[in-house]
Each structure stands twice: as structure tokens, then as C-alpha cells.
Amino acid sequence: MNKPELLVTPTSVEDIERLAKAGADAFVIGEQKFGLRLAGEFNRNEVKEAIEIAHRLKKKVYVAMNAIFHNDKVDELTDYLAFLHEVKPDAVVFGDPAVLMAAKEVAPNLKLQWSTETTATNWFTCNYWGRKGASRAILARELSLDSVIDTKEKTEVEIEVQIHGMTCMFQSKRMLIGNYFRYQGKNLKIEQYGMDESLYLYDPERDNRYPIFEDENGTHIMSPNDVCMIDELDELIDAEVDSLKIDGVLKSSYYLETIVALYRKAIDTYVEDEDKYFEMKDELYREVQKVQPKNRDLDTGFFFKETVY
Incomplete structure (x- = not known):
């Protein structure tokens, strides 16, 4: 059984080492000019520093360039991608084909991960972007667990799914x-x-x-509850979903460190001893509840209910 990547969006450079020690395998960072709904703002120097720290710890860093770009921003893409080519992140997250086209010009060796948040709803589209150059598809938050599993079975690229945190509604x-x-x-x-x-x-x-x-x-208008799948990880891991993401938007560093450590324990336990995971998963959920903000209830998002558009 393959162990999925545990991915998190940190709030600052200072988070990287703490979250790595808590069990994170990879990080999504960037600056709001290019990336959507990041947990923290990382300027170029901080992006470079974060990559250096993560790589020293044998962790991965993905830089977000999944914003909605208009004509006035397009000229800035090549300059930013040239910078990323120099600092060597493990991948760039994109949604706009303009990023893909610019990357082919100035950074052809950079790995790309496709993310639109709303249209990654079927395996055929994931494979389309895979054939265009993406190595990973980040699935829409509105998909059911059955749809995620079906998509994973039929895709030619890696699949990433959000398992914790708030989601964007508008x-x-x-x-x-x-x-x-x-x-x-x-x-x-x-x-x-x-x-x-x-x-x-x-x-x-x-x-x-x-x-x-x-x-x-x-x-940005966000969901009223936080997704929490810590007690429902078995089918996602069995399906060999490649990356499980904890979203850190509007969360403290302490909260993220605690949540990462709990999911690290959950994933490792299930991979090593399924029965033990089922015995302890209710307790893991209660541990999440202890640090959960009082005004943020937990639910399972759309994993077990029908999406209504």
C-alpha cells in the first residue's frame, strides 16, 4: 500500500520546519499576485528561503500560480517563472493556460500541477491537462468520495484531494x-x-x-464549516490518492502544527495497521475537535453528499 503525500499550506517561512517535523511531506506557498487563497504571503526571498529549508529537510515545495490572470498580469508571468526556474520548487500549481504557455518558454523543466478548483470534476479533463504537461490534477472540492475514487482509477496523472480545512464557495x-x-x-x-x-x-x-x-x-466567501476526514481516510488511501491536502487559510500556526501531527499519525497508522487505525480514529477526531475554533464546525464536505450547483 502506497503512503499518500501529506500536503499543507503554511502561514509563513517560520512554519516550514515546524510543520515538517510534525509530519508534513510538502507545502504550497506563493504570493497573492499569482496564487489564490494562500494561508500566508511569501515574497520572492521567502519563497527561496522556504524551498531551501524544505529541501534540506527532504520535503517538497509547490508554488501557486493559480490566480485568474487578465491581460495586465500576463507579462509578469514569464519573469516570475524565470525566478522559479532559478530557485527550483518541486512544482508550480496553475489553472490558467497562460502559465503553461509561459512555462514552456522560460522554464520547460518545471513540473506543473493543474488546479482550477471548480472544473477538475472528471478524469477525462484531468488527462487532457496531463497530456498538455501537467503531472498532477487537483480535484474540485465538490466531488463525492466515489467520484474521487473513480477519477483516480482512470487518470494518467497524480491526484490531489483536500481532506481538511475551509473551502471556497465564491x-x-x-x-x-x-x-x-x-x-x-x-x-x-x-x-x-x-x-x-x-x-x-x-x-x-x-x-x-x-x-x-x-x-x-x-x-472570497468561504465555507461555514471545515472539512475533516481524519476518521474517513481508509478509502482514499486504499484508492492510492497521491496527495492529501490540509488547507491553512485563516488558521494559526499552532492549529496547523497540531492538525498535521494528527493526520500524520492517522495515515501512518492505517498504512501500517488498519485495525489499529479503526480502533483509534474516533479519538483522533476528538483531538481535532479540541483545537477546532468554536465558530467552525467540522463536516465531511461533499464526500458523502450530493453536490447541488
């Missing part, structure tokens, strides 16, 4: 929050990366609170 390139406050005559300062944990959309009918933040890529 994105607009417009600064909806800032525009609303300016309309009211108020001056709301949107901080770089806009991680204001006090901003929510509230649904009184379901008593749900949807975190909302703005960054250079626009407005």
Missing part, C-alpha cells in the same frame, strides 16, 4: 466589501491579504457564518 474579482463600505461613506482598510477574521456573511435560516475576505484577487 470568488469575484471585484472588491465587494471595500466597495460596499465606500458606498456607505466609510473607509475600510483592506489589509494585504485581507485576513480579517471578524468579517462574515450570516445565514439566519441555517445559522451559518461564512468567512469573507479580500486580497489582490478580489473577494
